[in-house]
Amino acid sequence: MTTTDAPATEDTSPDGADPTAQAQAPSRLHGFFRDPRWALAMVRATVLEAAHPAIGAALVENSTFVAHPWRRLRNTYQSTQRMIGTDPAVREWEAARLNRMHARLQGTDAKNRPYNAMDPGARAWVVATLFESSVTMFRLSGQPLDQDFVEELYEEFRAMLAAMGDDPGLLPDTVPEFWQYFDKVVATELENTEAMRVILYRLFEHLPAPPLLSSLPTMWVAARTVAAPLVGMVAVASLPEPFRRRAGLPEIPGAQTVMQGAYLSVGLVRYLPSSWTDPDNIIEFLSAAPGSDQPAARTLAAVQSQIERAGALLRLLSPLHDQDEREAPSATTVSPxxxxxxxxxxxxxxxxxxxxxxxxxxxxxxxxxxxxxxxxxxxxxxxxxxxxxxxxxxxxxxxxxxxxxxxxxxxxxxxxxxxxxxxxxxxxxxxxxxxxxxxxxxxxxxxxxxxxxxxxxxxxxxxxxxxxxxxxxxxxxxxxxxxxxxxxxxxxxxxxxxxx
Missing domain, CATH: 1.10.238.10 (EF-hand)
Incomplete structure (x- = not known):
């Protein structure tokens, strides 16, 4: 279940995993996981998850995705790597750990409805959103998947549900039946939850800088001001139209064009050098702490040094503010x-x-x-x-x-x-x-x-x-x-x- 903080670790083989376990061949999910468009698909899937009342309540009450989004991203990435990896012992260990974590997440929502992160229907919906958003990712990019591929992919997602200890029968047996199930949940169960609103309208607009960029607040705020509305617009425009209408989400002129352009543009990123787009490198950069011995931290430290020198020169050349432009002292005097x-x-x-x-x-x-x-x-x-x-x-x-x-x-x-x-x-x-x-x-x-x-x-x-x-x-x-x-x-x- 991807709606709560998942684990992170420096190596990909947890203690206790059987090193002699026979590894399986990489699945189709591995290719999806390293596609840059997966980032947009994950945002869409997370919004659909958050619109489920039980999942949305668990997110708002327990998750750190608002205050610590970059830590949450790294943890989810590491957990997903384990769950779609080729080592069955690692996958089994991770599934057990996730189940222990989810068993601790229960309570009541704002409408006094009980929620439990181990609810089978909610867990099945998480897997359903990942599959549906993966297929939609290619359709919106102008590269719809052929039916045989979709059916094989669907079986892999149902196997993921089984790996978590749930009955794969919680999802329909066939892809045609799945679309009926998906449309029914969208039409009858999803709501305009607080968690969904936070993701669409607060998370990206107030997204804190990654640790390595925390010393460059002006640059970060400028970039966030431009990017946040676009990310929100793309996320809303990609949601199923019946749900957008029922949830009262805004219809912005040109949003569909912007959304399709975003998927197409991000898809072109995969033609860049692999070292630039490798998820491991990106996650390392986003989660590395300043002053650490990670390569990303050392590289950015050198860049920051040059930026700080330029900033110091700019301040020397800038005129001083007049005294009357400074903030007036408070009527209540407080010692420094x-x-x-x-x-x-x-x-x-x-x-x-x-x-x-x-x-x-x-x-x-x-x-x-x-x-x-x-x-x-x-x-x-x-x-x-x-x-x-x-x-x-x-x-x-x-x-x-x-x-x-x-x-x-x-x-x-x-x-x-x-x-x-x-x-x-x-x-x-x-x-x-x-x-x-x-x-x-x-x-x-x-x-x-x-x-x-x-x-x-x-x-x-x-x-x-x-x-x-x-x-x-x-x-x-x-x-x-x-x-x-x-x-x-x-x-x-x-x-x-x-x-x-």
Whole structure:
């Protein structure tokens, strides 16, 4: 099910996968997966998924796709690689991990309707949108697939549903029957959900810069201002017309032409050098952290250096603003130290604690942290459950200490007022459980290789105990607690939970 955050890992063979398992021949899905048009097809499929009431509720309540879209993209990419890969052991491991993750996602939506990410009908609809959008991708590009190919592709998608442990019979047996099923769901079950509106009208317009471009905000905002409306227009125009009409989506003159032009243009990208369009390279660039040892980070650092020099020269040549053009002082005087402290607290709340981006700290935010850490470390069920339980205990501790109005969530104001209470025994236990999960060989310290798995960068030697070869248990716990309590922003932990 692609509507929630899926795992990410540096290697493609999870611990526990049988290396002797016989690999299967690459499927037709592999070619689709590396086609540039797949990006447009995935946006369309995600919108159709989000329009399903149960899936849309799970997205809004639990997913980090708004606050951390680039992390979500990498995680989904890595998970999809595993599910369509040729190693059956890896596929089985990933399916089990996804099922554990989905089993934790349940609740009620804004209309008080229960939702459960393990709902068979909803899971079948996710696979259905991927198949239908794949076929539509070629049709809109002027290259419709022949019927035999479509039927073979459909069987591969039904096999994907079976690999997740669901009955492939949840989707019709034949392609003609599938189109009837698809049209019926579109006509009777899809809604103009909040999740769908967020994707179409908020996500791209407020899309944060990828980590490597975070130091170029002006350039990013300029590019986003141009691209976001086009992406939204293309997504809306590609949706089934009956649903657009029923959901009240706008009909923009020329949108169909723009949409078809987008699919045709993106299709031409596949004729560029493969190193430019390779999904692995693109995902590495979009998710690499500044200062890391990844090639994309080193290349961009050199480019940024030249841009910064040009910017400095431009500022020297620009006239100074007149004093009366500056912002007038506030009627309420706040000391610089207090203002800086408040700004730091607000940034930490927004960037780290509010993982789902809904403006408050709730259990889904801490669950998202546990999910991300479990994914990075490829945790199996026992360790994964221990980490979730540690975060759940911390959530109960935070509620008792910070939820002063008793509404079940913690606001930014409540956090700012009671931040010192965040570093209680439960948070220390989270740090200890995370250390034990990272210390895979059990030698009592995090070695460079173990460090790279968690932080996706080379060993950072500025540790609390000054150890230049490994991170001890006490140093790790001290640094993690200081970070999560908002006391000290650190280079290793910022990319782990704060970056988009």
């Amino acid at each position: 130290a207090a203002a800086a402290q408040r700004k730091e607290a607000e940034d930490f709340f927004r960037q780290v604690l509010d993982q789902t981006g809904n403006g408050s700290l709730d259990w889904p935010d801490l669950a998202a942290m546990a999910r991300e850490l479990s994914s990075r470390l490829n945790l199996d069920e026992p360790q994964e459950t221990r980490l979730y339980q540690a975060f759940a205990d911390w959530w109960h501790e935070l509620q008792a200490a910070l939820d002063t109005d008793g509404d079940g969530s913690i606001s930014a104001q409540e956090y700012a007022a009671g931040a010192p209470a965040m570093a209680g025994p439960a948070l220390i236990r989270v740090a200890e459980v995370l250390f034990e999960a990272t210390d895979r060989d059990g030698n009592g310290q995090i070695d460079p290789d173990e460090y790279r798995v968690l932080f996706r960068t080379t060993f950072h030697r500025d540790t609390a105990d000054g150890n230049a070869t490994a991170v001890t248990r006490s140093a790790f716990v001290k640094e993690f607690v200081a970070f999560m309590a908002g006391r000290k922003r650190t280079t290793p932990f910022d990319p782990l939970l704060a970056e988009a």
